[in-house]
Amino acid sequence: MARVVEASAVARRCVADITAERAKCSFPQHEVTAVLDGGEDKTQQRRKIEELFLSDPEFLDAVRPEYLSHEDRYANELRKACHMIGKFNNDEEIQQLVGQMEGIRTLMGSGLGVALTKDGNPLALHFVMFLPAIMGQGTVEQQGEWMGRAWTGEIIGTYAQTELGHGTFLRGLETTATYDPASQEFVLHSPTITATKWWPGGLGKTASHAVVMAQLYTQGQCHGPHPFIVQLRHQDTHCSLPGESHAGEIGPRLGMNTNDNGFLRFTHHRIPRTHLLMKHSQVLEDGTYIKPHNNKLAYGTMVFVRVAICFDAYRQLQRAVTIATRYSAVRRQSELVPGQPEPQILEYQTQQYKLLPLIATVFGIHFSARSVWDTYNEVTGSMQEGNLDRLPELHALSCGLKALSSSDAAGGVETCRLACGGHGYLASSNLPRIYTTTTAAITYEGENTVLWLQVARYLIKSYREACKGHTLRQSVSYLTPQPASSSASPSNLSNHALVKAFRRAVSHLVAEAAARLQKGCDAGMIFEHAWNSCSVQLARCAQVHTRYFTCEKFLSGVERAEVSEATRGVLTRLCRLYLVFHITNNQGDFLRSGALSPQDMSALEGELAALLAALRPDAVPLVDAFDIHDRILDSTLGCWDGNVYHRMVEEAEKSPLNQKDVPDAYHKYLRPLMKANL
Structure with a gap:
């Protein structure tokens, strides 16, 4: 009985703590929700879709x-x-609420989707890539042949690009498709072991086509x-096509182990032209x-997928920072003042430094991703x-x-995990699980270091075009050389002045990198070797440029x-925190350039x-x-009511090992060891 009373008292204290935090709110929360959803109508639509799916018992896990x-x-x-x-x-109700594409984005994304299929969706790549x-990339006729069957699920597809030996470097792919005019067929072949397709989700046992x-x-x-549609399994039996x-x-991965990531090898496999x-x-x-009329036409699909990854990343960070912040409001630890009650760990400045910039980061990614979208x-x-003129800038x-x-989301999720201590x-x-899902995005659809170097290029x-007097696109117009008088440190430190300081810092970094690159070429290095010799500096240029872009879009948003x-007041404070946090953490870029x-x-x-x-x-x-609905958070630490410890114990009791007092393994292994010398 004493334990029950004690547990009840702890639960009341936790609930009281989280309730007191909510009483401090200085802004209308529904306005912030609407900003992130894209309008109050979108918020209501999202909530209705969540209700329709989360109320379905078929999506519950028995264990x-x-x-x-x-x-x-x-x-x-x-x-x-x-x-x-x-x-x-x-x-029909779901169809009336959202269209096909928006509905699929909702079900496959990092919101509702992760509550329905927690450990990875084997059908995700069918909808997201196939x-x-x-x-x-298909003609009208090809779309007519394949799209209807794919939408209804008559065929299930995946997208097989990455190989065992090559990922981001597409020109290095080894799988061949050789045209045979006599039979009007392409012959697909994997000439080496490194030509094996490797990693596509759904490829292992789920997809019938790719x-x-x-x-x-x-x-x-x-x-x-080039892209080819290939049948992998028999339409009726789902057996692999013989030979x-x-x-x-x-095999097992760090996370998302039910995505059914697979491999694929071809031995002179024939498909129609x-x-x-x-x-x-x-x-x-x-x-x-x-x-093709222009080789850059393929950029469109890549851009679509990469922007989708940005939205997914900020939603994963939302979940993590919600869990860590709520937990920090009910967790009490140590003595801030000797002899006084243990404070909420959110009272510690070090905890605020971990979490509040991450809350700001959610908004920074949101506004910048919305702009790119x-x-x-x-x-x-x-x-x-x-008109393809803006494709390079968009890319x-x-x-x-x-x-x-x-990278911000993956690092932020890990910071949130550490901020929760051992729990x-x-x-x-x-x-x-949030971390293992989020960190995968650093390497899929373009490994981040490679992407930084593409931005740097x-x-x-x-910059070189600007030096020749050419007009630049808006996102890089700051690279146009400015008179020396415009380079002074700002007379004030307003948000706009700090964004301008970012522009100055990036411009200086790019000019330095360009000069170093040219120096290498002038010394007799071929361009590629000169580029590689300063690639760390070039990647840094790209990182600061993108951070500047995010700051600018955060402020304008x-x-x-x-x-x-x-609401504008709290969002402005978050934007200010985002600016100040990233400037003070990268002081060298701003001091060397004279921006600050x-x-x-x-x-x-x-x-x-x-x-x-x-x-x-x-x-x-x-x-x-x-x-974020509690089912989507799926966390003992981040639950809405703050009753953390009760939920932790409740989940622990569900362990299969706790279903019997003495496990079978004791009799098989431990007892013989313990009794061996008796």
Whole structure:
């Protein structure tokens, strides 16, 4: 009885702590929720979709996935994934709420999707990559042949590009597709072990078809990687097609182990000529190759996927920082003042320093990703009219933001886990799963270091054009050389002045890198070796440039938001924290360039502490404004009511080892050891 009373008292204290935090709120939370959702109508739509799916008992797990065998985990998530798609396709209410593409984005994303299929969705790449590839690269006739069957689930696809020996470097792909005019077929072949397709989700045991990227050979010439639709399994039995292709699962990964990541090898596998996706390039019956009007047309699909990764990254960070912030409001530890009651750990400045900048980061990624998404839609419209002028800029923006958001999110999730102490290591906290899911984005769809160097290439090219007097695109217009008088340290430290300081710092870094690159070339190095010799510096240019872009879009997003002054006030403080945090953590870039003075830095360091204190009362209200359902958080530490310890013990009791007092393993192994010398 004493234990029950004690537990009840602890629960009341935790609930009281979290309730007191919510009473401190200084802004209308629904306005922040609407900003992140894209409007109050979108918030209501999202909540309704969540209600329709989360109320369905088919999506409940009888036991935690961690307690299942590998095969049972896959079967359980596949069951839910198939039910999810069936429900989406057949429920008229859901169809009326959202269109097909928006609905799929919701179900496959890092919001509702992670609550329905916790350990990875085996059907994800079917919708996220296979269908968009056909839509973006197939002719009207090919779309008519494949899209309907794919939408209904008659066929299940994946996207097979990455190989055992090559990932981001597409030109290095080894899988070949050689055209045979006599039979009007392409012959797909994996000439080496490193040509094995490796990593595609759903490829192991789920997909019946794949869009395969392979080097196209015709009339004795290689025309580079092209997409082909390839059937992998028998339509009725799902058995592998005999002899010509071999697919399987690649084995356990750090996370997402029910994504069914697989491998694929071809042995002179034949497919019809018409299975080459021919929207941009074609092979005629006699083997004549018709090249695309512009090789940059393929950028569109990559940009779409990379922007989607940015949105997923900030949603994963939302979940992690919500868990850590709520837990920090109910966890009491140590003595801030000797003899006084243990304070909430959120009272410690060090804890605020870990978490509050991450709350700000959520908004920084949101506003910048929304900006790139809008630019993507504008450029896509221009592409339909044959105007590809802005594609290089869009490509650079999407590369940089994908790299920045995924690295910020992965690092931020790990910071949240550590901020929860030892309890953050528990699977029931959900922080380990969020981390293993988020960190994967650093390497898929373009490894981040490679993406930084692609951004750097665009920056150096733009800088050289500016030096020749050419007009630059808006995102890099700051690289145009400025008169010396405009380079002085700002007379004030307003938000706009700090964004301008970022511009100055990046411009200085790019100019230095360009000079070093040219010096290497002048010394007799070929360009590629000169580039490699300063690639660390070049990657740094790209990182600071993308951080500047994020700061600029954060500030403009807050200024344009249609919200009350109270909400604008808290968003402005978050933006200010984001600026000051990243400037004070990278002082060398600003001091060397003269963008800010040592006195400026001292002032900003002092302001950082004041910003943490000012935002502290709104910490829990801000993460509450993310409006994340407890089922989506799936965390004993981050639950809405703050009853952390009760939930932790409840989850521990569910362990299969706790279902009997003495495990069978005792009798088999431990007892013989303990009794051996008796």
